Amino acid sequence: MEENSLLTEGDVNFSAARKVWYQDLDPATMNLLDDDATVFMHQSLSTPCLDVIESCEGIYITDMKGKKYMDFHGNSVHQVGYRNPYVVERLKEQMDLLTFSPRRFTNRIAIDFASKLISLFPPNLDRVLFAPGGTSSIGMALKLARVVTGKHKVVSFKDSFHGASLDAIAIGGEEQFKKYMGPAIEADTINIAQPVTYRNVFEDGTDIHYADELENILKQDNQIGAFMAETIRNTDVQIPSKDYWNSVRKICNEYQVLLILDEIPIAFGRTGKMFAFEHYDIEPDIVCLGKGLGAGIIPIAAIVTKDKYNIARDISLGHYTHEKSPLGSAAGLAMIQYIEQHQLLAKVVQDEKYVREKLLILKEQFDLIGDIRGIGLLWGIEIVKDRSTKEKAIEEAELIMYDCLKNGLSFKISQGNVIQLCPPLTITRKELDQAFEILTKAFLKISFSL
């Protein structure tokens, strides 16, 4: 197999900066990293690992040597912070009562959780089905769309990611996931352009023309049953306008195409609302949820859809062993209660203003920053060689990341040059300030050394 075909950090993790990083790790950690590499299958994005972590709490993950990282990545599971004490308490209670619910039985906590979840949606979205992971919820949504529309094709965005299974990569657009997989899986999917911008277009609607591509495709192909997309793209933080999504909704209605929104990484307050689609005044047909749904403790995912689509009782949409997981339900219910009781949505709206101001100051200070985009507590900082050409500064982005990691701030880089900031929603102002200090120092260091 070809190695090192993609060189950006996160893709293969064999860069020069990664080698330097390992020089600072202690022998015990290096031994465990070696053990990890010995027992686990190697794959892009995951291996080799950065460090070995031993505990987590709030916004922090802590390694074997006691070094704490502020986690501004967290795989988007940590909305309510790591090991949230309220969630942990509810889970302990549940563990003393009912830990698994075999198929054909149900349980109160799963019903309570489903009811609570539905209560957060517009009245028409009133049916739920759970799954053990986000990718499985994508699969359920695709199956349901086929049943409802009788049409098997799907439109999705180029470069999109909706999970790593064969059905999910078939509709996803990221090439890295399709390599060696053969052409057949792509036959039923058409990838269209994601509305992209060089600034925050959320309010201005200049991206509405992107919806034309969808309409043109639907005009020509009557076998398309669904349009699947992330409402706001999480990785490199692409925020379509209200006009764009309203136009898409209208087009989907006109061509009897289901609008499936993948909110797996972005729901539950990340954007300052419980769900990202609420910013757009649109009603999706199916919403896929996961990641933070289980409070970062228990894996659980879901689709939420309409009663009128509850028409597939003679087949299994999601025949998953952990379908009505009492522990997943206890975690999810507690996660939602925590967000509500601590008014995290209002907090995130305030934090958004604060972070925006901080990032604008950073942008003024450093030419390396091409664009900043964000909403709530999800932000992307684009690192460029030159603002006018927007040429990606991949190596610089990586060096900034490693400097931050060294100083205790962890985040991910997307598209090779977009620093993605995704902290727990529980983060305090003091912690935000600390993170910005680390980030600023890294920018100073890398800009100075160029």
Ligand SMILES: Cc1ncc(COP(=O)(O)O)c(C=O)c1O
């Ligand atoms: C947008 C999106 N959809 C789907 C998934 C798949 O979720 P999971 O890894 O829980 O299967 C992910 C995971 O990163 C994601 O970011």
